[in-house]
Amino acid sequence: MPEDVSLATVAARAGVSVSTVSRIVNGEMRRASPATVARVLDAIEAVGYRPNPVGRALKSGQSQLVAMIAANLDNPAMATIASSTEAALREAGYVMVLCDTHDRPELQDEYLYAMRAQMVRGYVLVAAVASPALSELSASGAPMVFVTRRNPSGNGPFVGIDDSAAGAAVADHFADLGRRAPAVVFPRLGSSASRDRVSGFLARLRERGWSDDAIIRADGEGRSHLQIGYDAGARIFGGRDRPDAILCVSDQIAYGVNRRALERGLKIPGDCELVSIDGTPLNQWVAPWLKSIEIPYAIYGAEIVAGLQLIWRGEAFGERLLPYKFG
Amino acid sequence: MPEDVSLATVAARAGVSVSTVSRIVNGEMRRASPATVARVLDAIEAVGYRPNPVGRALKSGQSQLVAMIAANLDNPAMATIASSTEAALREAGYVMVLCDTHDRPELQDEYLYAMRAQMVRGYVLVAAVASPALSELSASGAPMVFVTRRNPSGNGPFVGIDDSAAGAAVADHFADLGRRAPAVVFPRLGSSASRDRVSGFLARLRERGWSDDAIIRADGEGRSHLQIGYDAGARIFGGRDRPDAILCVSDQIAYGVNRRALERGLKIPGDCELVSIDGTPLNQWVAPWLKSIEIPYAIYGAEIVAGLQLIWRGEAFGERLLPYKFG
Numbered sequence: 217m218p219e220d221v222s223l224a225t226v227a228a229r230a231g232v233s234v235s236t237v238s239r240i241v242n243g244e245m246r247r248a249s250p251a252t253v254a255r256v257l258d259a260i261e262a263v264g265y266r267p268n269p270v271g272r273a274l275k276s277g278q279s280q281l282v283a284m285i286a287a288n289l290d291n292p293a294m295a296t297i298a299s300s301t302e303a304a305l306r307e308a309g310y311v312m313v314l315c316d317t318h319d320r321p322e323l324q325d326e327y328l329y330a331m332r333a334q335m336v337r338g339y340v341l342v343a344a345v346a347s348p349a350l351s352e353l354s355a356s357g358a359p360m361v362f363v364t365r366r367n368p369s370g371n372g373p374f375v376g377i378d379d380s381a382a383g384a385a386v387a388d389h390f391a392d393l394g395r396r397a398p399a400v401v402f403p404r405l406g407s408s409a410s411r412d413r414v415s416g417f418l419a420r421l422r423e424r425g426w427s428d429d430a431i432i433r434a435d436g437e438g439r440s441h442l443q444i445g446y447d448a449g450a451r452i453f454g455g456r457d458r459p460d461a462i463l464c465v466s467d468q469i470a471y472g473v474n475r476r477a478l479e480r481g482l483k484i485p486g487d488c489e490l491v492s493i494d495g496t497p498l499n500q501w502v503a504p505w506l507k508s509i510e511i512p513y514a515i516y517g518a519e520i521v522a523g524l525q526l527i528w529r530g531e532a533f534g535e536r537l538l539p540y541k542f543g
Numbered sequence: 544m545p546e547d548v549s550l551a552t553v554a555a556r557a558g559v560s561v562s563t564v565s566r567i568v569n570g571e572m573r574r575a576s577p578a579t580v581a582r583v584l585d586a587i588e589a590v591g592y593r594p595n596p597v598g599r600a601l602k603s604g605q606s607q608l609v610a611m612i613a614a615n616l617d618n619p620a621m622a623t624i625a626s627s628t629e630a631a632l633r634e635a636g637y638v639m640v641l642c643d644t645h646d647r648p649e650l651q652d653e654y655l656y657a658m659r660a661q662m663v664r665g666y667v668l669v670a671a672v673a674s675p676a677l678s679e680l681s682a683s684g685a686p687m688v689f690v691t692r693r694n695p696s697g698n699g700p701f702v703g704i705d706d707s708a709a710g711a712a713v714a715d716h717f718a719d720l721g722r723r724a725p726a727v728v729f730p731r732l733g734s735s736a737s738r739d740r741v742s743g744f745l746a747r748l749r750e751r752g753w754s755d756d757a758i759i760r761a762d763g764e765g766r767s768h769l770q771i772g773y774d775a776g777a778r779i780f781g782g783r784d785r786p787d788a789i790l791c792v793s794d795q796i797a798y799g800v801n802r803r804a805l806e807r808g809l810k811i812p813g814d815c816e817l818v819s820i821d822g823t824p825l826n827q828w829v830a831p832w833l834k835s836i837e838i839p840y841a842i843y844g845a846e847i848v849a850g851l852q853l854i855w856r857g858e859a860f861g862e863r864l865l866p867y868k869f870g
Contacts, residue, residue, distance in 0.1 A: 281661070289625065289641075295617035302643060306650075311657040313640035314616075316629060323633075330638040334608070334661060442828050471828045478831075501769050501798045502829040504805075 221265050230259035282310050282524065283331035286342035287319040291441070291468060292496035293513055297342055297363060300517030308521050310337065319405075319439045321347035328353055338524045343407065344368055359527045361520050366408040373527060374535035375519045379409050382493050382509050383416030383463065385542055389491065390461045391424040399432035399459035401448045401469050403441065410465045413493050417463050432459050436469075445472020453480045460488055467494035470506050495541070510541040548592050557586035609637050609851065610658035613669035614646040618768070618795060619823040620840055624669055624690060627844030635848055637664065646732075646766045648674035655680055665851045670734065671695055686854045688847050693735040700854060701862035702846045706736050709820050709836050710743030710790065712869055716818065717788045718751040726759035726786035728775045728796050730768065737792045740820050744790050759786050763796075772799020780807045787815055794821035797833050822868070837868040 227234045232255070236248060240256045248256070259265075282305055286294050302312045313336075315327035328349040331339065338359035344350060346368035354360055354369055361373045390398045400417055402410050414433075421431055434452045436444030445464060452459055453476060464470035470492040477484050484490050484505045495510030519536050526533040554561045559579060567575060567583045575583070586592075609632055613621050629639045640663075642654035655676040658666065665686035671677060673695035681687055681696055688700045717725045727744055729737050741760075748758055761779045763771030772791060779786060780803060791797035797819040804811050811817050811832045822837030846863050853860040 281657070283640075289616055290619055290622035292617055295622070298616065299643060299645075306653070311642075311653065313610075313642060315638075315640060316626065318626075326633070326638065330608070475828055475831075501802055502825075504802075 221263050223265070225263050226256065226259045226265045229263055230255045232256060279335045279337050280310050281331075281334060281336045282312050282338045282340065283327070283334075283336045284312055284314050284340040284342060285317060285324060285327050285331070285344070286314065286340075287317050287345070288343070288439070289314065289316045291466075292498045293364075293467070293494055293511070294342060296496060296513035297516045300514050301340060301520050302517070304517035304521040308525070310521075312340075317343075317345070319343065319345060321345050325349035332358070338527070340520055340524075341367075343409075345407075359524060361523045361527070361533070363516060363520060364409055368408075373523050373533040375516055375523060376409065376535075376537060377511055377540050378537045379412035379493075380416030380419075382540055382542075383413040383418075384420035385509060386463045386491050386493070387417045387420035387424060389542070390463075390489075391421070393461075393489075395461035395489070397430075397432065397457055397459045398426070398461045398463070399434065399452055400463040400465070401434050401436070401445055401452065401473055402465045403439075403444050403469075404435040404437050405439065413463075413465045432457055436472075441466050441468035442472045445469035445474075446476050447472075449473040449476030453477060453482065458488075462488060462490050464490055464492045467492045467496050467499060467503070467506065467508065470494075471503060474503070474505065493540075508542075512538050512540065548590050550592070552590050553583065553586045553592045556590055557582045559583060606662045606664050607637050608658075608661060608663045609639050609665045609667065610654070610661075610663045611639055611641045611667040611669060612644060612651060612654050612658070612671075613641065613667075614644050614672070615670070615766070616641065616643045618793075619825045620691075620794070620821055620838070621669060623823060623840035624843045627841050628667060628847050629844070631844035631848040635852070637848075639667075644670075644672070646670065646672060648672050652676035659685070665854070667847055667851075668694075670736075672734075686851060688850045688854070688860070690843060690847060691736055695735075700850050700860040702843055702850060703736065703862075703864065704838055704867050705864045706739035706820075707743030707746075709867055709869075710740040710745075711747035712836060713790045713818050713820070714744045714747035714751060716869070717790075717816075718748070720788075720816075722788035722816070724757075724759065724784055724786045725753070725788045725790070726761065726779055727790040727792070728761050728763070728772055728779065728800055729792045730766075730771050730796075731762040731764050732766065740790075740792045759784055763799075768793050768795035769799045772796035772801075773803050774799075776800040776803030780804060780809065785815075789815060789817050791817055791819045794819045794823050794826060794830070794833070794835065797821075798830060801830070801832065820867075835869075839865050839867065 223234050223237050227237045232252060237256055240248060240253055284298055284301060288294055298314055305312045317324040324345055324347045340361050340363060342363040343365050344362055351369040354367060354372055361375060363375045366374050398421060400414055402414050434448035436447040464473055470490050473490060474484050482488060491507045493509040495508035499506050499508060523533045550561050550564050554564045563575060564583055567580055611625055611628060613625060615621055625641055632639045644651040651672055651674045667688050667690060669690040670692050671689055678696040681694060681699055688702060690702045693701050725748060727741055729741050761775035763774040791800055797817050800817060801811050809815060818834045820836045822835035826833050826835060850860045
């Protein structure tokens with residue numbers, strides 16, 4: 217938009233007052249005649265006026281800020297969710313700010329309180345953990361959408377995938393390909409997402425004929441999925457039973473497992489197939505050896521914003537499970 | 544901090560009024576006797592009270608928010624800078640919010656205006672581009688630190704590395720190892736950082752005996768360094784002169800070049816050495832074939848916050864070039 221285009225420019229062009237333009241821009245059209253509205257909309261088009269969402273907020277008294285409170289933004293999956301949500305919010309006239317909790321409850325609390333003090337219009341909790349402020353805010357009815365992990369404190373609007381079905385799909389894949397020694401690697405400090413992926417995988421393997429003790433499992437401590445994969449990989453590749461197919465519940469866990477495999481002189485996928493549930497774009501550049509259930513992170517933003525808009529209108533929003541791609 | 548610990552808890556423990564505790568917590572110690580101050584500090588320790596920076600801001604009337612306005616948070620280097628700055632700001636009592644400009648001037652403008660409207664205390668511009676709001680804010684004296692790329696609109700406090708010296712160090716490395724056909728890959732849409740890395744590299748190669756036309760150069764269009772590397776790689780590996788050593792001005796460019804090399808059946812580093820200027824932790828997991836000048840992104844946060852504190856006190860802050868590691 218040219219620097220000098222303002223409400224006054226539009227008003228002059230349309231032959232109306234600035235306050236008339238302002239009301240129409242803010243969606244209050246009832247006081248103006250249809251002809252006036254048409255003239256103002258034409259003028260807006262003609263001069264290239266683009267409303268400043270922040271300016272509009274300051275006038276209307278309602279914040280145009282939405283806070284995304286997410287864990288581990290250095291994870292490409294998180295970064296893609298942030299990016300797609302930021303774009304969708306901007307399209308809808310909102311400005312997104314981003315806070316990284318590093319998966320820590322005390323940081324999540326600090327950011328929730330700080331964003332509440334800034335009077336944000338809504339919250340997007342990506343990979344939320346249980347924390348006092350989260351319970352408090354969600355109980356108080358603050359507009360909130362949970363992404364990837366369900367609300368640890370109860371229910372709440374959710375955008376993600378069917379984690380259990382995704383795990384089952386990988387089990388079917390291993391069974392169909394005739395793998396004999398399947399394994400799974402996951403974080404000990406789990407979440408609804410990792411737990412459901414693992415349980416879906418195990419349940420389907422049992423249906424396909426494996427006994428529980430035949431399935432190799434390894435978890436890792438801490439929050440770094442790279443480290444978790446690397447540590448668990450040491451146990452998995454050092455154990456008595458060598459796996460021929462491993463489900464890694466995230467790309468980063470797979471990167472860690474792969475690095476351990478390389479150190480042990482194993483080839484992936486030649487000696488052992490790795491499949492992750494994630495499928496971030498970085499894989500094609502640095503991990504062509506990895507097969508993935510691809511989660512459509514790039515469309516999360518539109519779903520999240522649609523959810524917030526329902527909530528703001530006072531309507532219910534349950535959960536939206538997005539389709540993943542495999543094979 | 545336990546949920547029920549407040550100023551009142553501290554006051555009760557110390558046997559003083561809540562307002563006395565509040566003043567001491569906010570650093571106003573002159574009205575209290577040393578004995579009282581000591582008693583309050585002990586009580587704070589004993590009950591585990593942690594001051595809420597936002598609460599303090601609301602009382603003092605000054606925002607405790609600092610905005611980081613950065614390009615491309617899905618780049619691990621950016622994510623590390625964000626993470627280290629967020630930690631350092633939190634330590635100093637501030638809350639950081641993060642906005643991703645995707646390297647686009649119009650988004651940078653939108654976030655600068657939005658953050659100004661939120662009355663943030665300061666701005667950290669990581670990988671800034673030239674934009675009208677940036678010129679306006681920097682001319683108006685808003686507290687601002689530039690990181691990685693210098694202020695495109697003029698001078699300003701800067702935290703980064705000596706890009707030119709880093710480029711020269713890679714040139715020396717190639718020359719010392721007896722490489723014969725050095726090359727460099729960089730973005731066409733350059734920045735102060737990439738331009739200085741390239742010019743430092745070229746200048747040192749000339750000093751070490753190469754003529755200008757003997758040095759292979761390839762750039763790539765657009766903003767994705769992965770794609771830039773991949774596109775430039777096609778030209779570099781398809782050309783008449785085959786390079787034996789390539790400087791890639793970022794890790795992501797190297798990932799792209801490497802992928803192209805793999806497609807052409809070339810081995811890195813066997814057939815051609817790649818060296819990047821970046822050195823993010825992800826390399827050790829997914830790119831062990833890559834040698835890097837390691838930029839100490841994890842300590843940027845402390846330097847950035849030290850810079851902001853100087854600026855807030857009205858003191859000058861020029862530039863801080865941090866030491867990199869190579870070899």
